[in-house]
Amino acid sequence: MKTAALRAPQLMLLLLATLAVAALAAIEAEGDVGAHRATAERAMRDYLAVAGRDAVDAVADAATAEATVALAPAAGPRASSPYDLLPPPEVLARPTATPLACPTDGATAFARLDLRDGTLAATGAPGRDSTLARWLHDTLTAVVTNGEARAATPGGMPVGIVFGRGPGPGAGRAVVYGVKRAPFDAPIAVYGVVTCAAALGPALVARAASANAALAPTLADSLLVLTAGDDGVGHEDAAAPVARARVGGLEVRAWAGPGAQRRLVVRRGSGPRLALLGVLAAVTASLAFLALAQLGREQDLVRLRADFTSSVSHELRTPLAQILLYGETLALGRARSDGERRAAAETIVREARRLMQMVENVLHVARAERRANGVSPNTLALAPLVGEVAAGFAPLAAAASATVLVALPGALSVRAEAGALRQVLLNLLDNAVRYGPPGQVVRVGGAYAARGAVRLWVDDQGPGVPPRDRERIFAPFVRLARDRVARDHGEASRPGSGLGLAVVRDLVALHGGRVWVEDAPGGGARFVVELPNGDVPDGEVPDGEVPNGDLARGRA
Structure with missing residues (x-):
C-alpha cells in the first residue's frame, strides 16, 4: 500500500506531462499540416516540371516525325547537284490517314518553292488563288532564313511548322514544311503541306499519347494539359506553363491540370480543436497505464531483435565466407590433390547445410507469426530417422570437435511428420554442439513414456540451463544473459540466432507433444521431446521402461 501511495503522485505527474505533450503535439500538428502541404505542392510542381518536359518533347518529336514522313518523298533525298530536277509537289499526296491531313475534304494542299528561281508550284487552293499563292510563296521563303527548322536525325531533312496569322489569306492555315538540300547543305527548295491550323495541334498531341505509354496515363488522369499550336497566339491570361518546346512556329506547352490539385491529399483542418484535445486527453489517460506496462516489454523486444540481427549476421557471414573461400579454391584450381578437392567440397556442403538449417528456422518463425504452419503426422520408426539425421550432422559436429552417440530402442515409433522431426533433431543437436565444450560427447536417447507417449x-x-531460464529460452530471439554479458564485454560468446529452440517448441506443439529442458545425468543440459506413440500395442512395453536387449547403438 505504501509503495502504491508513493507511485500515485509519480503516475499523476506522468499523466499530466503526457496530456501537456499531447496538447502541444496537437497545436504543432496544425502547423505541420501547412508545412506538409507546402512540401506536397513543391513535390507536385517538381513532378509536373519533369513530366511536362517529357510530354512536350514527346509531342515535338511526334510533330517532327510526322513532318519527316510526310515530306520525305520529295524533300527527303538530298540532291546530287544544285541543278537536279525537283520532284513535283503532287508526290506528297498520301492515301493513308495522317495527323497532317485536314479533316475537311479538299482543304489539304501541297506546294514546292524552287529557291533557285523563286517559282512556286502548288496543288489545290493555292494553285487557283493568286493571293493565297503569294502568301504561301512569302511564307516558304521566310522559313529558310529564320533557322527554326529541326531534323529528326543528325544530318536529316530539316522540317518545321508555320501558322498563318491575321485576317489575310493564311488565316486558319498551317504549313508543314521541309527543306530539300544539295551538297554542302545548300537549300535548293522548300516543300510544304498546307493544312488546317485548328486540327493540327490536337492531332499531334493524340498521336504522341498513343505512341508513348508513359504519357497516356498522365493525360488521362488530368495531371497535365498539353496544347500545340501557333507560338504567338493564345494563353496570354493563363498561368505560366510548366514546360514548352518548339518545332518551327509550332509551340508545344504543358500546363498543370485539374488532376494535379486532386492529388494533393494534405488539407488544412478547420474548426475548434477543444473537443479533439478532450478526446485525446481521455484516450491518453486510459492508455497511459497500458503504456507503462508495455514499455518494459518493448525494450526487451528491441534488445532481442538487436541481438537476433547481430547473431544472424554473424551466422550468415561465417558459412558464406567458407563457401566462397573453398568455392574459389575449386574454381581457380588451387587444390593440389584429390584429398584437398574432396575436403573443399565437403566444407562447402557442410556450410551449405548450416545455411539451409538457419533459413528453415527463420522461415518457420515467419510462418508461425502468420499462423501458417501445419504438419501431416505419420507413423515413423524413430531409430532409422535419428540415425540418418545424426549421420548428416556428423560433419558439423566434427567441425566443433564433438561426437554424437545414438542409443534408441529399435522398435520405438512416433506419430510425426518426418521433415518436421528432422528439423527438431537438427536444432537440438546444433544447440548441444554450440553450448558444449570442444571434445564433448552429445548423446541421443529415447524411451517409452506414460500416457501413450514416446520421449526423445x-x-x-x-x-x-539455469532453472529460472528453462521456460524463457524457448521464446523467439531469446539468448541467455551470460552470452549477452560476454558479448558486451568483448569476450568470445557462443553464436546463435535465438530461433532454434523456438522452432523446436512450435513443431512439437503442432504434433500435440511437449518439450522441456532439465539437468543431464552426467552434467550439462538434457532437452526432452515428448511425442505421441506410434503403432505399438498396449502392454507390449511397460510405461517408462526400455527393453535392454533391443538398443540400436550407433556412432556419428
Whole structure:
C-alpha cells in the first residue's frame, strides 16, 4: 500500500506531462499540416516540371516525325547537284490517314518553292488563288532564313511548322514544311503541306499519347494539359506553363491540370480543436497505464531483435565466407590433390547445410507469426530417422570437435511428420554442439513414456540451463544473459540466432507433444521431446521402461 501511495503522485505527474505533450503535439500538428502541404505542392510542381518536359518533347518529336514522313518523298533525298530536277509537289499526296491531313475534304494542299528561281508550284487552293499563292510563296521563303527548322536525325531533312496569322489569306492555315538540300547543305527548295491550323495541334498531341505509354496515363488522369499550336497566339491570361518546346512556329506547352490539385491529399483542418484535445486527453489517460506496462516489454523486444540481427549476421557471414573461400579454391584450381578437392567440397556442403538449417528456422518463425504452419503426422520408426539425421550432422559436429552417440530402442515409433522431426533433431543437436565444450560427447536417447507417449532426448556436456531460464529460452530471439554479458564485454560468446529452440517448441506443439529442458545425468543440459506413440500395442512395453536387449547403438 505504501509503495502504491508513493507511485500515485509519480503516475499523476506522468499523466499530466503526457496530456501537456499531447496538447502541444496537437497545436504543432496544425502547423505541420501547412508545412506538409507546402512540401506536397513543391513535390507536385517538381513532378509536373519533369513530366511536362517529357510530354512536350514527346509531342515535338511526334510533330517532327510526322513532318519527316510526310515530306520525305520529295524533300527527303538530298540532291546530287544544285541543278537536279525537283520532284513535283503532287508526290506528297498520301492515301493513308495522317495527323497532317485536314479533316475537311479538299482543304489539304501541297506546294514546292524552287529557291533557285523563286517559282512556286502548288496543288489545290493555292494553285487557283493568286493571293493565297503569294502568301504561301512569302511564307516558304521566310522559313529558310529564320533557322527554326529541326531534323529528326543528325544530318536529316530539316522540317518545321508555320501558322498563318491575321485576317489575310493564311488565316486558319498551317504549313508543314521541309527543306530539300544539295551538297554542302545548300537549300535548293522548300516543300510544304498546307493544312488546317485548328486540327493540327490536337492531332499531334493524340498521336504522341498513343505512341508513348508513359504519357497516356498522365493525360488521362488530368495531371497535365498539353496544347500545340501557333507560338504567338493564345494563353496570354493563363498561368505560366510548366514546360514548352518548339518545332518551327509550332509551340508545344504543358500546363498543370485539374488532376494535379486532386492529388494533393494534405488539407488544412478547420474548426475548434477543444473537443479533439478532450478526446485525446481521455484516450491518453486510459492508455497511459497500458503504456507503462508495455514499455518494459518493448525494450526487451528491441534488445532481442538487436541481438537476433547481430547473431544472424554473424551466422550468415561465417558459412558464406567458407563457401566462397573453398568455392574459389575449386574454381581457380588451387587444390593440389584429390584429398584437398574432396575436403573443399565437403566444407562447402557442410556450410551449405548450416545455411539451409538457419533459413528453415527463420522461415518457420515467419510462418508461425502468420499462423501458417501445419504438419501431416505419420507413423515413423524413430531409430532409422535419428540415425540418418545424426549421420548428416556428423560433419558439423566434427567441425566443433564433438561426437554424437545414438542409443534408441529399435522398435520405438512416433506419430510425426518426418521433415518436421528432422528439423527438431537438427536444432537440438546444433544447440548441444554450440553450448558444449570442444571434445564433448552429445548423446541421443529415447524411451517409452506414460500416457501413450514416446520421449526423445539430447544430452550435452555444457554448462546447463539455469532453472529460472528453462521456460524463457524457448521464446523467439531469446539468448541467455551470460552470452549477452560476454558479448558486451568483448569476450568470445557462443553464436546463435535465438530461433532454434523456438522452432523446436512450435513443431512439437503442432504434433500435440511437449518439450522441456532439465539437468543431464552426467552434467550439462538434457532437452526432452515428448511425442505421441506410434503403432505399438498396449502392454507390449511397460510405461517408462526400455527393453535392454533391443538398443540400436550407433556412432556419428
